[in-house]
Amino acid sequence: MIKKLPQSRPLAVVLLLCLLLLLLSPQYLVLQRGQDLGPWLRLGMLPALLLLLVLLSLQRSFGRSVWLLLPLALLVPQEWFYQLTYGKATDAHAMAIIAETDLAEAAGYLSGIGWLLFAALLGILLLFGLTSSVLLAAQLHWPRYLRPLIWGCAMTGVGWVVMQERQYAIDYPVVQQADATQTALSRRPLPQSHNLFYQSFPLNLVLAGNEYRVQQQALSQVAAQSRDFRFGAAQPEVLGERQIYVLVIGETLRPDRLQLNGYPRATTPELASIPGVVSFKNMISPWAWTRMSVPVIISRKTAADHSYFFNEKSLVAAFAEAGFRTYWLSTQSPLGVHDSSVALHASEADEVQYLNPVGYKKEGFYDAVLLDAFRRVLARNEQKQLIVLHTLGSHFSYTDRYPPEFDRFLPSGKGQKIGMHDRANRELLNNAYDNTVLYTDFVVSGLIKQLQSQQAIASLLLVSDHGENIFDGNCDKSGHGHNTEFDYRVGALWWGSELFSKQFPQKTQQLNKAAQLPLMTGQTFHTMLQLADIHYPSQQTAISFADPAFRPQSRKLWTGIDFDRAAKSGQCRILPQGQTSTNPSGNK
Incomplete structure (x- = not known):
């Protein structure tokens, strides 16, 4: 028996320490990403160790309480894989991916290592069984004074976190706060300076789970406000052919970087080779931030409406009312300040798939994962389908948006950390950006080719959310949100199948005519319904x-300024400020 061995107590201590090291091991990856040792110990290791000690102290016997750590230990292999692959700790985004999407299709990033994962989990179970047996045999218990001391330290730590949160709310109040729901969706529970705290495994799982819960509750409250909203939409004429309508929401796509629009580089060779592709050369977005610009695209929300959430549903709901099966496929995020207003409308779809395990902040999956998801939806052969695809497109970091084989315009800095706001990187940034456009060409042309293989009345409309500055000419600005002409000009295009052109020759002719007209992304909602011949009582078809x-129409920006009449000054083509407002939560 183990309890008869004189070395059983030291062995028990060693095994217990091994378990703690196993549970804290993902912290090493955080340190490897360039964190300073002091903050890492204070905000990473110490809180995580305190959490483990609290769990261990819930029972006086170590042999029994050690099993409370098993659920966290079984997640260690996944955390290692996630951090090694994506360079970040599991967060609310990752939890939302798992909770809201078919794991087999959208979060299959563990595929190919199943046997290794199984071996690791088996090893952990064996280690726990051995450790518990040895601890019980050694009769190792907590000294009576230590457990209250650990609980006191834990309460002190929780109090410190609450104080930090309250101070952060005072120092950085939410701008344009509409209600408590907006507050919950507009910032993290702790300031950005506490990122180490959020990367502290296994504490990050607790924090991420809470953040996911808070944001889901907030979204549910907002969704409840429009739950009973109806357009009264219908498709009066029942068409005999299958119908497929596709909306691709582009990201940061500039029209002047499209070969289709005369750009000298071959950035859209695939689309240029497809007959019937119409590029709208003069479209603008009234907003330069995703969270405000996308709702304008997919709903009747106007540029003058500065609210974070819109009190109507989107075109997704209108298509559903008209008898369409609706889908939302995305490589962006299901939660967060930049995404919640979009996710609210995405949730209107019959089926939602978020296909990127890490969102926009890391390389993650490329937009081509949408092609397989799109193929699976088409294979269902449903009579009436609406498919919305929300892409990452050309979102910074540009080099994270495309695989190595599309790194054709060089030098691009792929594989390096390239600062967006350093003008010395101008050539790298511009080349990398053009590579993102080339990759978008590959993805969108792939969608069209799939539609071409269907015997259907099919239409694909791509509209980007906003533009981008890339040190144009002598302009010293990059990114977006600078109130320049480059912020608001967006890439957009349309393609229709032969059956669509036969069914709707006037619409096809009008779309070709619109290629040269001044357009706005806010006309997309009306155009999508017009394309599908969907009608509702208050419809304004002339906006399509x-x-x-x-x-x-007069193209008014969110500032109230007329885009076409306003003077644009300097190399950056800056517009007058008008009714300015602060960008409340960063630049996306």
Whole structure:
């Protein structure tokens, strides 16, 4: 028996320490990413160790309490893989991916290592069984004074976190706060300076789980406000052919970087070779931030509406009312300040798939994962389908948006950390950006080719959310949100199948005419419904640029300024400020 061995107590201590080291081992990866030792120990290791000690102290016998650590230990292999692959700790985004999407399709990033994962989990179970047996045999117990001391330290730590949160709310109040729901969706529970705290495994799982819970509750509250909203939409004429309508929401795509629009580089060779592709050369977005610009694309929300959430549903709901099966496929995020207003409308779809395990902050999966998901949806052969695809497109970091085989415009700095705001990187940034456009060409042309293989009335409309500055000319600005002409000009294009052109020759003719007209992304909602011949009582068909009655409108930006009439000054082509407002949460 182990308890008769004189070395059983030392062995028990060694095995217990091994378990603790196993549970803390993902912290090593955080340190390897360039963190300073002091903050890492204070905000990473110490809180995580304190959490483990609290769990261990819930029972006086170590042999029994050690099993409370098993669920966390079984997640260690996944955490190692996630951090090694994506360079970040598991967060609320990752939890939302797992909770809201078919894991087999969208979060299959563990595929190919199943046997290794199984071996690791088996090893952990054996280690726990051995450790518990040895601890019980050694009769190792907590000294009576230590457990209250650990609980006191834990309470002190929780109090410190609460104080930090309250101070952060005072120092950095939410700008344009509409209600408590917006607050919950507009910032993290702790300031950005506490990122180490959020990367501290296994504490990050607790924090991420809470953040996911808070944001889901907030989204549910907002969704409840429009739950009973109805357009009264219908498709009066039942068409005999299968119908597939696709909306691709682009990201940071500039129209002047498209070969289709005369750009000298071959950035859209695939699309240029497809007959019937119409590029809208003069479209603008009234907003330069995703969280505000995308709702304008997919709903009737206007540029003048500065609220974070819109009190109506989107075109997804309108298509559903007209009898369409609706899908939302995305490589962006399901939660967060930049994404919640979009996710609210995405949730209107019959089926939602978030396909990128890490969102936009890391390399993650490329937009081509949408092609397989799109193929699976088409294979269902449903009579009426609406498919919305939300891409990462050309979102910075540009080099994270495409695989090595599309690194054709050189030098691009792929594989390096390239600062967006350092003008010395101008050539690298511009080459990398053009590579993202080339990759978007590959993805969008792939979608069209799949539609071409269907015997269907099919339409694909791509509209980007906003533009981008890339040190144009002598301009010293990069990124977006600078109120320049480059912020607001967006890439957009349309393709229709032969059956669509036969069914709707006037619409096809009008769309070709619109290629040269001044357009706005806010006309997309009306155009999508017009393309599908969907009608509702308060419909304004003349706003649709697919309608022969369409006439260009005054193009007002979120500032109230008329884009076309306003003077644009300097190399950066800056517009007047107008009714300015602060960008409340960063630059996306």
